[in-house]
Amino acid sequence: xxxxxxxxxxxxxxxxxxxxxxxxxxxxxxxxxxxxxxxxxxxxxxxxxxxxxxxxxxxxxxxxxxxxxxxxxxxxxxxxxxxxxxxxxxxxxxxxxxxxxxxxxxxxxxxxxxxxxxxxxxxxxxxxxxxxxxxxxxxxxxxxxxxxxxxxxxxxxxxxxxxxxxxxxxxxxxxxxxxxxxxxxxxxxxxxxxxxxxxxxxxxxxxxxxxxxxxxxxxxxxxxxxxxxxxxxxxxxxxxxxxxxxxxxxxxxxxxxxxxxxxxxxxxxxxxxxxxxxxxxxxxxxxxxxxxxxxxxxxxxxxxxxxxxxxxxxxxxxxx
Amino acid sequence: xxxxxxxxxxxxxxxxxxxxxxxxxxxxxxxxxxxxxxxxxxxxxxxxxxxxxxxxxxxxxxxxxxxxxxxxxxxxxxxxxxxxxxxxxxxxxxxxxxxxxxxxxxxxxxxxxxxxxxxxxxxxxxxxxxxxxxxxxxxxxxxxxxxxxxxxxxxxxxxxxxxxxxxxxxxxxxxxxxxxxxxxxxxxxxxxxxxxxxxxxxxxxxxxxxxxxxxxxxxxxxxxxxxxxxxxxxxxxxxxxxxxxxxxxxxxxxxxxxxxxxxxxxxxxxxxxxxxxxxxxxxxxxxxx
Ligand SMILES: [Zn+2]
Numbered sequence: 001x002x003x004x005x006x007x008x009x010x011x012x013x014x015x016x017x018x019x020x021x022x023x024x025x026x027x028x029x030x031x032x033x034x035x036x037x038x039x040x041x042x043x044x045x046x047x048x049x050x051x052x053x054x055x056x057x058x059x060x061x062x063x064x065x066x067x068x069x070x071x072x073x074x075x076x077x078x079x080x081x082x083x084x085x086x087x088x089x090x091x092x093x094x095x096x097x098x099x100x101x102x103x104x105x106x107x108x109x110x111x112x113x114x115x116x117x118x119x120x121x122x123x124x125x126x127x128x129x130x131x132x133x134x135x136x137x138x139x140x141x142x143x144x145x146x147x148x149x150x151x152x153x154x155x156x157x158x159x160x161x162x163x164x165x166x167x168x169x170x171x172x173x174x175x176x177x178x179x180x181x182x183x184x185x186x187x188x189x190x191x192x193x194x195x196x197x198x199x200x201x202x203x204x205x206x207x208x209x210x211x212x213x214x215x216x217x218x219x220x221x222x223x224x225x226x227x228x229x230x231x232x233x234x235x236x237x238x239x240x241x242x243x244x245x246x247x248x249x250x251x252x253x254x255x256x257x258x259x260x261x262x263x264x265x266x267x268x269x270x271x272x273x274x275x276x277x278x279x280x281x282x283x284x285x286x287x288x289x290x291x292x293x294x295x296x297x298x299x300x301x302x303x304x305x306x307x308x309x310x311x312x313x314x315x316x317x318x319x320x
Numbered sequence: 321x322x323x324x325x326x327x328x329x330x331x332x333x334x335x336x337x338x339x340x341x342x343x344x345x346x347x348x349x350x351x352x353x354x355x356x357x358x359x360x361x362x363x364x365x366x367x368x369x370x371x372x373x374x375x376x377x378x379x380x381x382x383x384x385x386x387x388x389x390x391x392x393x394x395x396x397x398x399x400x401x402x403x404x405x406x407x408x409x410x411x412x413x414x415x416x417x418x419x420x421x422x423x424x425x426x427x428x429x430x431x432x433x434x435x436x437x438x439x440x441x442x443x444x445x446x447x448x449x450x451x452x453x454x455x456x457x458x459x460x461x462x463x464x465x466x467x468x469x470x471x472x473x474x475x476x477x478x479x480x481x482x483x484x485x486x487x488x489x490x491x492x493x494x495x496x497x498x499x500x501x502x503x504x505x506x507x508x509x510x511x512x513x514x515x516x517x518x519x520x521x522x523x524x525x526x527x528x529x530x531x532x533x534x535x536x537x538x539x540x541x542x543x544x545x546x547x548x549x550x551x552x553x554x555x556x557x558x559x560x561x562x563x564x565x566x567x568x569x570x571x572x573x574x575x576x577x578x579x580x581x582x583x584x585x586x587x588x589x590x591x592x593x594x595x596x597x598x599x600x601x602x603x604x605x606x607x608x609x
Pocket of ligand 1: 355356359376379
């Protein structure tokens with residue numbers, strides 16, 4: 001583990017306990033003549049087993065905590081790490097620039113592409129500026145501008161989804177949140193270039209889908225994707241927000257569920273404990289997936305990319 | 321003649337009227353009703369004659385799909401399609417009730433399989449494909465059946481070259497179908513993209529209420545978007561917004577007239593003008609012969 005140690009979540013308490021013991025044994029060992037190497041190694045291996053055990057038995061409610069972790073690598077970090085050059089481009093040309101969505105053009109080796117992602121902050125100040133990753137209509141319209149640019153210059157689109165949802169606010173409604181999202185959904189179906197999307201944290205409802213009608217969709221291992229937040233679902237259906245963990249189980253929102261339902265094409269494994277324990281490694285995993293997929297999709301004709309994307313979404317549904 | 325008797329599938333409609341008519345309007349089984357908006361006492365027969373608009377305050381009562389067909393489309397012209405598609409509780413979803421039991425209860429209440437009715441009809445002699453939503457079926461929520469039927473009637477419009485007219489009334493995506501209901505937004509929007517490419521007109525009439533996943537997909541994608549007076553039209557519901565911004569919303573916020581003022585709909589159309597407005601648009605935009 002790197003020296004950066006994220007704040008433990010409730011379900012990580014037993015791990016934090018053991019790690020504290022290891023630290024104190026190490027300190028003791030350094031000070032005194034006592035040789036504690038064996039004991040330390042023993043506890044360390046127990047800690048590792050415990051971690052593997054805990055992280056492979058997470059409940060949906062635990063996973064949501066990881067998906068929303070403030071230290072989780074966000075779109076800008078990943079874009080700046082993955083791409084050789086990322087030139088951010090701003091504004092929807094209609095109203096203003098929305099910091100909840102970042103976008104621009106990028107290079108990755110010989111690959112040129114357009115990037116779009118929801119942007120959360122990693123502290124309160126940043127989050128206020130980024131509106132906690134909840135876009136207004138102008139965010140979706142900026143994204144639409146970028147997709148048009150991509151289509152015009154035959155550049156593939158990579159998008160990172162990470163939002164609690166489109167912002168439910170007064171001005172957002174006034175400027176047509178529903179219209180902005182609907183227009184993106186419709187436009188994305190017609191785009192002639194490859195679209196590859198990753199849910200990197202929270203995939204919150206229409207606000208997520210608004211940049212996610214893709215040829216390929218991947219879930220990071222501890223990301224979630226849902227039609228409504230478990231809290232929202234619980235307060236509507238149970239009239240009780242504390243039922244959120246139960247709603248989370250029912251909604252089937254984990255990476256495993258989303259792949260099993262056929263919505264996503266694969267899961268990208270995260271470093272043990274979550275992407276925030278090793279953001280660089282996470283970025284590498286995403287990068288190789290982008291390289292592989294753009295390479296494959298790049299060989300398809302524009303028409304077949306469109307048809308494939310249409311057919312994929314057209315067949316979603318379960319009925320009798 | 322009863323307005324409900326105008327229809328092609330008469331026997332089914334009669335049974336629906338018995339089962340659904342009452343609860344849908346909350347009308348006591350006698351001859352009078354109170355207006356939800358102004359409290360005026362209205363004579364039921366007259367209210368029906370007025371297309372369920374209060375003649376005191378012009379409040380538009382919610383309509384069932386059958387009532388819309390009777391009020392706005394040519395008599396006996398409607399032919400229902402895809403009525404055999406039924407919802408399923410594929411997630412085994414349970415809240416205070418199981419989804420399965422909710423489906424059964426709504427089917428009993430409305431006498432239909434799910435919240436959408438689609439088919440072909442004529443309006444002032446012009447052929448159109450029609451989609452209608454029933455708010456009485458789980459708040460008109462869009463699950464896989466609604467999504468599929470809207471996509472199918474859209475694809476049929478590409479084939480038969482009829483303009484598509486959809487009347488929405490829906491609280492949004494159906495939570496009980498989880499992520500799959502969210503995907504119906506992309507599915508219906510995708511079908512409409514194809515319709516656009518084929519240059520077939522799509523007229524969407526937003527009725528009370530149209531929110532969430534329905535407004536953020538086929539609700540807001542009309543070549544022309546109409547709205548019924550006073551209809552609540554939004555992405556986020558008023559309660560969610562009030563909780564988020566911690567203040568009361570101004571009166572009229574997210575109502576049809578507010579959307580007109582903000583450039584989000586083309587016209588707010590009174591029910592007595594609906595037939596001639598939709599037919600007029602179909603005539604100008606083309607198709608429908
Ligand atoms: Zn009235």
